[in-house]
Amino acid sequence: MRTLPLLSLALLLGACTVGPNYAGPPKTLSDAAGTTGFKRVSPTTSAAAPGVADWWTQLGDATLTDLETRALAANPNIAVAQARLRQARASLRLNRANQAPSANASATYLHARVPGIDLGGSGSATDTGASAVDFYNLGFDASWEVDLFGGKRRQVEASRAQAQAAEANVADAQVSLTADVAQAYVNLRDAQRRIALARQSAAMQQRMLTLVRQRFDRGAASALDVERLGGQVETTNGQIVPVQAEVDGYLNALAVLTGQEPGSxxxxxxxxxxxxxxPAEVAVGDPAALLQRRPDIRAAERQLAQRTAQVGIADAARFPRLNILGLIGLGGRQLSDISPDKLVAIAAPMLQWNFLDFGRNRARIDQAKGQRDEAEAQYRGAVLAGLRDAEDSLSRFGHRRETVASLMRSKASADRAAALMQQRFQAGTATLIDTLDAERQRVAADENLSSGLAALTGDFVSLQKALGLGWSAVPPQS
Incomplete structure (x- = not known):
């Protein structure tokens, strides 16, 4: 009963928690200025809140959707991030468990034989004058460090923030992965389209070369025309080879991104x-929603919360520590001694205080505060980088649409010019050189339009990445 007042005092002191309380992330420049939207929003974008996951389905490509699903399920980088998340959650469970008492049970049998000493009891003497004794014991011991100043609670707080940062890192890995898969797929289709255009152009030029050779045999064309067109055919065929190498590279990249061997x-x-x-219109939301949506910003904010809690951990180390030890044992020199009437109980509270540390704890506190200030600066940097990334992506996407519209008009004009020149060539009112030049312009316009469309989709992918989309929400840890 004497320990009851001490336990009551310990529980009362256990309500104290030293160190700064985390009050949320610092205000950003956009918060202070009252910004309500992106300044680069164009007629093709809207301020509606975008969805979080599966943005690639807006592209309407079943093959791309299948690749994204495979990548999210089998990519090694996602597996690494998820393994780190499991580690962080296990660390949180461990620190929570450390707040509770620890208990151990033991059963002991001891047989001792000591020469020249009479131990008495049930032991038997030997011819050499030694005696032996048996000892039996059943014991239960427990220990509990009372969290007087909240050091363990701060440790749980820091572990919780670390686990939440790990969740955001999983989402960030998913954002990067889905964007990489989509970009590689777009590049692959663009390269395949350029190969198809080059082959079409080569086939057309080969037919024209055959026609020119026939005219040369009849004396209606010069050898110079034959050589020029033959060189153009070889040049076009030569342009296919490096593009085919690009195709192979994109195929290998997609295989690796989906967790498979190259060539699969x-x-x-x-x-x-x-x-x-x-799509014709893209929802982008507003900067305030962006700060809550981008996983890298959320991870930086959770790391700031973790560093803030670690200041409290360092601060709690300056104060005394109270450990309560308890022991219950049954035993004696015979098995019959293991009975309730032979119960031995010990309670031992122990107070420790390293009050003379020559400034070590103060140095640890200053170190923790410096790490917290570093995390705050990193959070501000992540916010500014995220806002800039979003603004730049919006600007590129909006201007790319204008570029594509111009390229479409250029292609239409080149198609009409090539058709008219071909008619004049067949009527004998245009030279072969003029006809080839018009055809080159048509092919170039077609290639430019194809590349422009691929760049537009690539800018759409970059915009989704800048907005922090493409991840599946991780279920909260209770």
């Missing part, structure tokens, strides 16, 4: 397909 997707993606195009 060659058959699946061998058939060319059009470059998927973004």
């Amino acid at each position: 997707l060659d058959t699946v993606l061998a058939t060319p397909a059009p470059v998927p195009l973004p």
Whole structure:
């Protein structure tokens, strides 16, 4: 009963928690200025809140959707991030468990034989004058460090923030992965389209070369015309080779991103397909929602919360520590001694205080505060970088649409010019050089439009990454 007042005092002191309380992330420049939207929003974007996951389905490409699903399920980088998340959650459970008492049970049997000493009891003497004794014991011991100044509670707080940062890092890995898969897929389809255009151009030029050779045999064309057109055919064929190497590279990249060996997707993606195009209007939300949505910003904010809690951990180390030890034992020199009437109980509270540390704890507190200030600066930097990334992506996406519109008009004009020149050539009112020049311009316009459309979709992918989309929310840890 004497320990009851001490336990009551310990529980009362256990309500104290030293160190700063985390009050949320610092105000950003956009918060202070009252910004309500992005300044680069164009007629093709809206301030509506975008969805979080599966943005790639807006491109309407079933093959891309299948690749994204495979990548999220099998990519090694996602597996690494998820393994770190499990470690962080296990650390949180461990620190929570450390707040509770620890208990151990033991059963002991001891047989001692000591020469020249009469131990008495049930032991028997030997011819050499030694005696032996048996000892039996059943014991239960427990220990509990009372969290007087909240050091353990701060440790749980820091572990919880670390686990939440790990959740955000998983989402950030998913954002990067889905964007990389989509960009590689768009590049693949663009390269396949350029190969198809080059082959069409080479086939047309080969037919023209055959026609020119026939005219040369009849004396209606010069050898110079034959050589020029033959060189153009070889140049066009030569342009296919490096683009084919690009195709192989994108195929290997997609295989690795989906967690497979290079070459595994060659058959699946061998058939060319059009470059998927973004929707007519894209929802981008507002900067305030962006700060809550981007996983890298959320991870930086959770790391700031963790560093703030660690200041409290360092501060609690300056104060005394109270450990309560308890022991219950049954035993004696015979098995019959293990009975309730032979119960031995011990309670031992122990107070420790390292009050003379020559400034070590103060140095640890200053170190923790410096780490907290570093985390706050990193959070501000992540916010500014995220806002800039979003603004730049919006600007590129908006201007790219204008570029694509111009390229479409240029292609239409080149198609009409090539058709008119071909008619004049067949009527004998235009030279072969003029006809080839018009055809080159048509092919170039077609290639420029194809590349422009691929760049537009690529800018759409970059915009989704800048907005922090493409991740699946991790279920909260209770």
